[in-house]
Amino acid sequence: MNPIDPQHRNDWLLRAEPVEGVERIEAFFQAKAYAMHRHDTYAIGRTLAGVQSFNYRRSTTHSLPGQTMVLHPDEPHDGHAGTGEGFRYRMIYVQPALFQEVLGGRALPFIEGGVTGDPRLWAATDALLQQISQGLDPFEQGDALAELAHALAAVAGTAPARSTGDFASVRRAREYLDAQCHQAVSLESLELAVGRDRWSLSRDFRVFYGTSPYRYLTQRRLDAARAMMLRGVALAQVAASAGFTDQSHMTRHFTKTFGIAPARWLRILNGARATEILRNTAA
Structure with a gap:
């Protein structure tokens, strides 16, 4: 050990x-x-x-x-x-x-x-x-x-590929959510973009990607939010730019997803980066 x-x-x-x-x-x-x-x-x-x-x-x-x-x-x-x-x-x-x-x-x-x-x-x-x-x-x-x-x-022991389930349409849904993650997305717009009803699409999305379309969209927004936080963008601006309703909306989803609030995550990460820089400078 x-x-x-x-x-x-x-x-x-x-x-x-x-x-x-x-x-x-x-x-x-x-x-x-x-x-x-x-x-x-x-x-x-x-x-x-x-x-x-x-x-x-x-x-x-x-x-x-x-x-x-x-x-x-x-x-x-x-x-x-x-x-x-x-x-x-x-x-x-x-x-x-x-x-x-x-x-x-x-x-x-x-x-x-x-x-x-x-x-x-x-x-x-x-x-x-x-x-x-x-x-x-x-x-x-x-x-x-x-x-x-x-x-x-x-x-x-994963079984062979399913004989049911439309993987091609689920992939189109994922690509649409990737492209629209900074904007308002509705179930209706997703249905129109993919050509599938929301219920069967949600079912297949979970099978092939392990989560719901909404949680996938939220995660992409959080990915964008973390990148902006690391560039020093203020949290309120991060929330707006990443597609969240407001800062509290972002904080709630950030904590549910990562188990830690945005400010604490950034504080711990920046502290570790500063320590690493000092170590490299001393070496």
Whole structure:
């Protein structure tokens, strides 16, 4: 087990610039990290030190070094230290659409319990869970994502592609939401753009992308909001530009999605970045 440096026990979070739909973080939390929340991506990672505990699908799970965490899209979960020494971990967040490019309409893989010791997933996540300071080439990332999608399907025992469900129309819906995420979007406009009724479209969207069309749209707005926050844009302006009704609307969705309020997320992230700059300067 990797020891936790007692000199760096304050909460911190490092975040790599997202590359083609994949976000990577490394973080340390002393006690409680996140309240219950859910997001529309897979969260896949490793605990590097300590015990990482979380409530997930009606039970409490503990992640230890040497295991792989795989949290399915749209499943509520939280995060806290399982012992008094805190925990350190790395995580990647992958949009289900990227895995569907490999799986071609198969049901999304589900790993029971959220933690596994299967060596196939450990090997398949190696490249994607490198140190945050080491950049990922898009070609390397794409290859690693394909390997990970196949490993997830194998470990989960994912069935062959469904004979029912219109994957092509669901893809059109996703592309429409991507293009319109900064504007007001109604169910009627989505139906017209895709040529499907809302109920069957919502059902198939959940099958192929693991979440509802509305939650997918909200996540794209939150992605835009975080990018603006990191550029120093005021929160009220961020909310308006990202497509939210107002700042409180954005804050509510941000906290439900990431388990942490926007101001605290930015404060922890900026503190970790400042510490990293000082370390590099001293070196």
